[in-house]
Amino acid sequence: MRLAHLLLIHSNPQQTQRLVNRLHHADADVYIHLDAKASINEFAHIAETTPNVFFIQKRVTVVWGNYSMIEAELNGFAEILATNKKYSHINLLSGADYPLKSAAEIQKFFFANADKSFMRHFAIPQDWDEPVSRLQKYNFGDFNIPGKHQLQALANRFLPARKLPANLQIYGRSQWFTITPGAAQFCIDYLKAYPKIQRFFKLTWAADELIFQTLLLNSPLRDSIVNDHLRYIRFRRGDSRPHTLTMADVEILTGSGKFYARKFAPEIDTAIMDVLDRLASKA
Numbered sequence: 551m552r553l554a555h556l557l558l559i560h561s562n563p564q565q566t567q568r569l570v571n572r573l574h575h576a577d578a579d580v581y582i583h584l585d586a587k588a589s590i591n592e593f594a595h596i597a598e599t600t601p602n603v604f605f606i607q608k609r610v611t612v613v614w615g616n617y618s619m620i621e622a623e624l625n626g627f628a629e630i631l632a633t634n635k636k637y638s639h640i641n642l643l644s645g646a647d648y649p650l651k652s653a654a655e656i657q658k659f660f661f662a663n664a665d666k667s668f669m670r671h672f673a674i675p676q677d678w679d680e681p682v683s684r685l686q687k688y689n690f691g692d693f694n695i696p697g698k699h700q701l702q703a704l705a706n707r708f709l710p711a712r713k714l715p716a717n718l719q720i721y722g723r724s725q726w727f728t729i730t731p732g733a734a735q736f737c738i739d740y741l742k743a744y745p746k747i748q749r750f751f752k753l754t755w756a757a758d759e760l761i762f763q764t765l766l767l768n769s770p771l772r773d774s775i776v777n778d779h780l781r782y783i784r785f786r787r788g789d790s791r792p793h794t795l796t797m798a799d800v801e802i803l804t805g806s807g808k809f810y811a812r813k814f815a816p817e818i819d820t821a822i823m824d825v826l827d828r829l830a831s832k833a
Contacts, residue, residue: 646813
């Protein structure tokens with residue numbers, strides 16, 4: 551059994567290399583979806599010099615908050631599944647993530663829980679009402695057409711509020727998760743079978759926080775979903791981007807019990823990652 555990491559990367563090859571080094575394990579493979587806006591030449595050395603590192607071939611130009619992020623994830627899932635390797639999980643990470651525990655400790659946990667997926671989720675609107683307005687409104691962010699913002703404004707002014715087809719209960723929260731290959735395949739197959747559901751989420755802003763939870767928690771796999779994404783992520787009030795973690799957060803991180811955290815920025819603080827490396831090496 552092996553573990554597949556899927557990294558969504560758009561910049562900073564040095565930080566990516568450091569993350570890949572920490573994920574390295576004899577029973578793990580790292581797959582990198584490099585944003586199509588970035589030059590593959592700046593990152594190619596990672597796969598050339600590090601074992602079991604592969605680039606996703608079907609690259610997408612990713613725009614934050616738009617469906618292109620989901621397309622990158624689905625392309626990654628499909629290429630990982632096509633290898634026919636026996637993976638316990640597909641672990642989705644950003645380039646700003648970093649492990650809080652050793653690769654061996656993390657893999658031991660996932661291999662012991664190979665029948666479970668780990669993703670944070672709230673029912674909407676019952677437990678989390680913020681996404682209601684974005685579910686009701688149109689988002690044309692991924693459409694490369696003249697005047698798309700004006701068209702979006704007109705659609706939201708004159709068309710009725712949108713509603714998810716099939717009366718599905720909507721769930722969501724963090725886009726970062728660790729799911730089984732079976733769960734990944736279910737999402738791919740479902741979106742192919744129900745194009746109306748896919749179209750709905752294509753027109754939803756920040757659908758990456760909603761789509762996979764909604765599909766899986768309305769599926770026969772529901773009971774295999776653990777409501778914990780095993781990550782430490784902190785948002786300050788009013789911020790749409792996560793707080794950058796530094797040495798000031800070291801006690802919180804090491805005491806969190808989580809496997810990963812985000813976000814880290816070497817240009818702000820590398821010492822925190824150095825400490826995490828030392829702790830992992832002693833585990």
